[in-house]
Amino acid sequence: MRYNQATRRPFDLKRSLTAGVVALLLGFQASSALAKPSEGHDWDYLQPDRDQVIASLNIVELLKRHHYNKPPLNDARSAKIFDSYIEMLDPSRSNFTAGDIDEFKAWRNQFDDFLRNGNLEPGFAIYKVQLERLRSRLQYALSLLEKGVDSFDFTVDEELLVDRENAAWPKDEAELDDLWRKRVKDEILRLKLAGKEPKAIEELLTKRYRNQLSRLEQTRGEDVFQAYINAFAQSYDPHTQYLSPDNAENFDINMSLSLEGIGAVLQSDNEHVKVVRLVPAGPAEKSKQIAPADKIIAVGQSDDEMVDVIGWRLDEVVKLIRGPKGSVVRLEIIPASNAPNDQTSKVVAITREAVKLEEQAAKKSVLNLSHEGRDFKLGVIEIPAFYLDFKALRAGDKDYKSTTRDVKKLLTELEDEQVDGVVIDLRNNGGGSLQEATELTGLFIDQGPTVLVRNSDGRVDVLADEQKGAFYKGPLAVLVNRLSASASEIFAGAMQDYHRALILGGQTFGKGTVQTVQPLNHGELKLTLAKFYRVSGQSTQHQGVIPDISYPANVDTKEIGESALPEAMPWDSIRAAITPDMNPFKPFLAELKARHDKRTGDNADFVFTRDRLALAQELAHETSVSLNEEKRKAQQERIEQRQLALENARRQAKGEEPLAKLESEDENTPHEDEKLKPEDDAYLTESGHILLDYLGLEHAMAKNNAAE
Structure with missing residues (x-):
């Protein structure tokens, strides 16, 4: 392997941000001609203050100078901010009227000017109209409940459009009334079918709406400012975010655990x-x-x-x-x-308890498989997170815990047990320490770059493994899924680019951006300022890591993952840092996939996962629901019967007793003291078979070449 010396530089994210941005506030006078007053005077106390104006000007400057993309703040950006803000305030299009939206549209292309000038009043004005509309809607819902649950007729054939993302805005209050009558009726019907009595339903919904009204009356200016500024910040990408003073404190607490x-x-x-x-x-x-x-x-x-x-x-x-x-x-x-x-x-x-570092530690097990008439032992190392005890490391503790140190020890133990290969299980691993992703990669490669980081100024920094020689040189597979993210993707991507391991499972999450937190005079800004790239030059952003052989997903990748987030930054590529050796897996991938398909075509767990996701996706496309009780009950029973049939087909294939009715998921899930054996995990077992298939094919090819 070779890597480009020209791209090797020390990694320093802080260098790309100045210590702060100073905004000079010479004076602030909002345009009263643009500020739409709220209906009534109850929300007049909600006004932007001087600290918020200064913070907004700081954020404009930070995004202009330091965001990874540095997109211009212009009319096109203004339109995105407008659309995002309206969707944030009324995602189901059930509070604003078409007339409200038409009035707001006068500002559609002016938010760039408002923000540059520190004019926050239009954002506050729209928010106050939303508060007034929602208060009116909640009062209307309560008036319906005062007539009693029995006043609703559930024999009428009518439907509620539940997916209103692209619905037309209600043209007037009469249309809003009809929509909310159906919404209240739907909530009552859902609770009825869940087994609740009419009086309990009435009490629950009355309390819910009154609580929402009460919380509405407690709205603070900070709530308005945070929503408006986040509509602006998140028009750049979903991870750029303004944190109010309260939320900044919560963020710090989360980071320090x-x-x-x-x-x-x-x-x-x-x-x-x-x-x-x-x-x-x-x-x-x-x-x-x-x-x-x-x-x-x-x-x-x-x-x-x-x-x-x-x-x-x-x-x-x-x-x-x-x-x-x-x-x-x-x-x-x-x-x-x-x-x-x-x-x-x-x-x-x-x-409640604090998450203990030792409980997140990597764990090993041995997977015993019978494959093509022979018995094999494969080592499995499950890595829940990329952890590093920074405190112990800084204190000079020689026994500090880290992912790499633990995995190194586990690999030694597995080699002592004479396993035939190793599977690294990164399913549901959301990431963690970038340093550990780099050092873990170093256990399996000779030497060289592990990940590239491109900053907003175009400079590419390279993290590299400086140690010569691989610690583990044996057969290797890496198992990932949609919830494998960030550091997991960096490690899996490096293993794929160096052709060091077969990557198996599902397309990973696709988070390939780097954020930093910049203090403001008022709150903080979490800012995207860099992007990760694999050593092949491909970004991990949006696309994630595509496995060599894919398994059925247990979640809808259109709903979960970076690509499902609005304004997610795109996939792209830069110059590769290595020139890889010949891919040893490539000659066998077609055959490996064919064997995998044959093996899993009627595998109970694989079939169940595929069919359950297909059913969920089918049901997700239903945009409306019946408000007729008998039709709704029949529809629900049909769905439950289909779910039951899927579960019983799996049970029958595995020789288990069928169920008479669906059980809750946790009734079927082993508790902590009933750990599954590795052999009971269908995806882990299949990963072992694929790795053994490869070893057999490679051995056969080597034997044929030697005979020639």
Whole structure:
């Protein structure tokens, strides 16, 4: 392998940012001709203050000088900001009227000028109209509930359009009333079908809407400023984000892991809070009761009454979920495995605790396989995260923990057990230390670059393995999936580019950008200022790492991953840092895939995963729901029967007893003390067979060449 010396430079992200940006505020006078007043005087207290104006001018300057792309702040950017802000405030197009949107459009191409001049009033004005509209809608919903749940007729044939992303804006208040009547009716019907009594439904929804009204009245100027500035910042890319003083403090707490919680990454999803991913070895992950894409609808402390959190801000829900180590939080969730219209929920209790580094440590196991009439042993190393105990390292502790040190020890143990090859399992590994991704790569290659980082000024820095010789030279496969991200992608990409390992599984997440946090006079700006590239010159951004042989995805890649985020930066490439040797896998890939397809064509777990995802994607395309109770119940029963048929087909193929009805996912999931054996993991087992197929084909070719 050779790498380009010209691109080798020390890696220093901080060098690309100045210490700060000073904005001179000589005076601020908003144009009263442009500022649309709110209807009524209740929201007049919401006004931009001097600190926010200065912060906005700082952000304009930071993005102009230091964002990776440095796109111009012009009319085209203004239109993006406008569209993003409107979608942020009213994603389901159920509060604003067409008349509101027409009035706002007068500003569509002027937000670039407003921001450059420190004029925040148009952003505040639009937000205040949204508050007024939402207050009116919630009051209308409460007036419907005052008539009683029984006043709704569920025998009428009518439908509610639930996917309103591209729906026409309601033309007037009468259309809004009809839409909200259907929305309330839909919520009642969902709860009815989930088994709740009419009185309980009325109490729950009345309390929910009143709570939302109460929270609306508590809106702060900071809420408005954060929403508006983020519509601007996230028009550049989804990871550039303004953090208010409160959220900046939360971000710092998260980064330092100094506050205990449940170990879940959450995000807003319209009026819900959704689980994005689980922190490896965190309380939520260990509970086996929560999964990515689950929706949290209520939170309770220990034995206290549950608090309905539908419609709450993300930061408020996070505050409820956080708490001291050893305390219990109860979450009411709608599982992602439910059918789209199935609102059946479950309550899970989780004991808060800090995530211990040792629990995130790499682990080994031995996979015993019978392959083509012979018995083999393969080593498996599961790496949940790329970790490094910085504190112990800085203190000079010779026994500090790190991914690379742990994996090196595990490899030695596996070689002592005389395994025939090794599978590195990076499924669900969301990343971590970039240094560890580089050092881990160094265990498997001779010497050379591991990842390239291109900064906003076009300079390419190279991280490299300086150690000569590979620590482990044996057969290797790397198993990834859609939730393998960041440092995982850097390692997997390097293994693929050096032709050091077969990459198996699913297309990875595709996060290939670097952020830094820049303090402001008021809050902080998380700013994208660099991009990762593989040593082949290909970006990991957007596309991720494409496996040599792909397995069925267990999540919809159109819904989860970098490419699913709005304004995600594109994939591209730069000059390669190495000239790779001949690819030893290439002559065998077609045959390996053919054998894989034959083996998994009727494999119960592979078939189940494919069919379950196909059903979920089919149901996701249904844009409306019936508000007729019998039709809705029949539709739900049909979906449950299809889900049950898929589960029982899998069970029958594996010689297990069929189910009479669907069980909740956690009833089928082994608890922490019932660890699955490696042989019970279909994807791990198949990875072992592919690696053994390759070794057999390579051996046969070498034998034929020797005979010639």
